[in-house]
Amino acid sequence: MTVRSVEVELGVGAALPRARRRGFFERHQSRIRALGSIVVVFALWELIGRFVITNRLFFVPLSSVFASAGDLWARGELQLHVRTSFLEFALGFGAAALAGIALGAAMAVRRALRDYLDPWVAFLYATPTVALAPLFILWFKLGIESKVAVILLVSIFPILLNTLTGIEGTDRHLIEAARSFGARPMQIFAKVMLPSALPVIVTGLRLGLARGLVGVVVAELFGAKAGLGYLILYSAQTFDMAALFAGVLILAVAGVVSSEALKALERRLAPWRFVEVER
Structure with a gap:
């Protein structure tokens, strides 16, 4: 049995691209979360300033x-x-x-x-x-x-x-x-x-x-x-x-x-x- 046949049997070949994709997102997961939190807070800041607390003082x-x-x-x-x-x-x-x-x-x-x-x-x-x-x-x-x-x-x-x-x-x-x-x-x-x-x-x-x-x-x-x-x-x-x-x-x-x-x-x-x- 060749190495390629073993990979096919175990599904390794198909899993490698998915693993690479997961690895990319996992490596940048912290930065994505941090950026997301900043965007959410800034959006809330803008909305609150415009529609909730409208007094500029x-x-x-x-x-x-x-x-x-x-x-x-x-x-x-x-x-x-x-x-x-x-x-x-x-x-x-x-x-x-x-x-x-x-x-x-x-x-x-x-x-x-x-x-x-x-x-x-x-x-x-x-x-x-x-x-x-x-x-x-x-x-x-x-x-x-x-x-x-x-x-x-x-x-x-x-x-x-x-x-x-x-x-x-x-x-x-x-x-x-x-x-x-x-x-x-x-x-x-x-x-x-x-x-x-x-x-x-x-x-x-x-x-x-x-x-x-x-x-x-x-x-x-x-x-x-x-x-x-x-x-x-x-x-x-x-x-x-x-x-x-x-x-x-x-x-x-x-x-x-x-x-x-x-x-x-x-x-x-x-x-x-x-x-x-x-x-």
């Missing part, structure tokens, strides 16, 4: 938000606000990511350092950032430095704590196996502990990213002359709901795009975590 349809964003873009204001906010965010979140991962890793491998810093991490993490924003303005004046400091403060702790937890949660059997092969402490950290903690670190980055975008708005509530937070505040004070929602929507889209970028980075750096999911 409380709610506006999505088409009005896009029209307001287009008007701001045509006047050159939106570009200024976006550029200002994302420069502040890039500097603040970048500094928080570097400092959070470095400090979390150091606290995970140095017990004494963790004992010294643990109370201060808990203290600062529980401190309301809104209360500290005016203080940062007094320290760093009205320039970009005060905004970067606020964003760094609100972003760093999820990254730090997730890095600490991820490294401490490394499987001890893996560490002992590396030691049995003569690996030095730095090699164990770089080849075993850090890759093991990578998914948790990426989760911390995603949490810190979301908090950092909120920090942009908080930082620009005090003494800012440009930025999406300033646009949101000014629009609220002038009852321009369309411009207000435009600023909120831009920040939300930025959060989604950045989160997906971190997911893609995790897939590239830790592909073994997604093998079972993609089968």
Whole structure:
């Protein structure tokens, strides 16, 4: 009996095209669901704004938000606000990511350092950032430095704590196996502990990213002359709901795009975590 006859007997040949089709849809199932949910929510937003909540002081349809964003873009204001906010965010979140991962890793491998810093991490993490924003303005004046400091403060702790937890949660059997092969402490950290903690670190980055975008708005509530937070505040004070929602929507889209970028980075750096999911 030939291989082809066996395939025909078992129905494998006929099943392969269907399996390929199912594989295509399965591979893109998450994206299709996400896109579908976005379309549904946007459609409901438009319908509610047009037929349910018709008072423009409380709610506006999505088409009005896009029209307001287009008007701001045509006047050159939106570009200024976006550029200002994302420069502040890039500097603040970048500094928080570097400092959070470095400090979390150091606290995970140095017990004494963790004992010294643990109370201060808990203290600062529980401190309301809104209360500290005016203080940062007094320290760093009205320039970009005060905004970067606020964003760094609100972003760093999820990254730090997730890095600490991820490294401490490394499987001890893996560490002992590396030691049995003569690996030095730095090699164990770089080849075993850090890759093991990578998914948790990426989760911390995603949490810190979301908090950092909120920090942009908080930082620009005090003494800012440009930025999406300033646009949101000014629009609220002038009852321009369309411009207000435009600023909120831009920040939300930025959060989604950045989160997906971190997911893609995790897939590239830790592909073994997604093998079972993609089968």
